[in-house]
Amino acid sequence: MKKILKIVSSVNGTASKSTKLADSIIEQLQATFPGSTVTTKDLAKEEYAHFNTAHLKAFRGVGDASEAASENADRQSDEAIKAVEAADVIVIGVPIYNFHIPSTLKSWLDHVVRNGRTFSYATGKPEGLLKDKKVYIAMTSGGVYSEGPAKQMDFAPSYLRSLLGFLGLTDVQIVRAEGCDVPGLSETALEKGLQTLVINN
Numbered sequence: 696m697k698k699i700l701k702i703v704s705s706v707n708g709t710a711s712k713s714t715k716l717a718d719s720i721i722e723q724l725q726a727t728f729p730g731s732t733v734t735t736k737d738l739a740k741e742e743y744a745h746f747n748t749a750h751l752k753a754f755r756g757v758g759d760a761s762e763a764a765s766e767n768a769d770r771q772s773d774e775a776i777k778a779v780e781a782a783d784v785i786v787i788g789v790p791i792y793n794f795h796i797p798s799t800l801k802s803w804l805d806h807v808v809r810n811g812r813t814f815s816y817a818t819g820k821p822e823g824l825l826k827d828k829k830v831y832i833a834m835t836s837g838g839v840y841s842e843g844p845a846k847q848m849d850f851a852p853s854y855l856r857s858l859l860g861f862l863g864l865t866d867v868q869i870v871r872a873e874g875c876d877v878p879g880l881s882e883t884a885l886e887k888g889l890q891t892l893v894i895n896n
């Protein structure tokens with residue numbers, strides 16, 4: 696039995712392909728680990744503020760934001776980190792918007808990345824403090840980036856692996872459905888992506 700945290704970052708609601716792919720991954724997780732629970736955070740419905748002066752003061756103790764503003768910034772970050780800490784498995788739906796991850800997901804990640812909470816330089820070297828969690832990324836894109844002429848713009852997978860790895864989340868599997876908006880590819884994109892899914896302990 697696993698505690699699954701599902702992160703939705705599409706703005707497409709029930710028509711979202713990345714959410715559909717994430718749900719298919721979760722279905723297979725639930726079949727493999729009966730009794731698993733799912734907690735969902737929909738970043739299109741509950742937005743995390745862009746990193747601002749209040750966050751700088753709350754997270755790093757510098758800047759000139761008011762106490763109230765920085766306390767509020769702290770609260771949202773605490774809540775995001777608690778949700779991540781409570782999960783055994785994190786499934787993140789990631790549509791590619793304008794060549795990268797949705798800005799709502801970037802903001803959520805900016806709340807999760809916190810010195811002394813999710814990473815530390817206490818030993819002089821960076822250490823990720825989130826341990827023993829599996830992350831599945833359900834990534835959908837209109838075009839194809841993993842190969843061909845657009846490969847040089849394939850920023851999102853390496854960004855996510857680098858950032859999550861910095862936090863200690865090194866067990867990351869990216870399940871990609873590419874060509875979701877290309878006739879001839881779109882019809883089978885989700886299914887082909889799902890075929891690359893490997894579930895292990």
Ligand SMILES: Cc1cc2nc3c(=O)[nH]c(=O)nc-3n(C[C@H](O)[C@H](O)[C@H](O)COP(=O)(O)O)c2cc1C
Nearest residue numbers: 705711712713790791792793794835836837838875
């Ligand atoms: C605002 C916007 C920007 C997009 N930018 C890109 C892009 O840069 N590259 C790409 O391949 N597809 C792009 N797409 C297409 C989406 O990645 C694709 O339709 C994806 O399946 C959407 O996932 P969703 O239904 O979960 O939102 C964009 C779509 C939207 C709405």
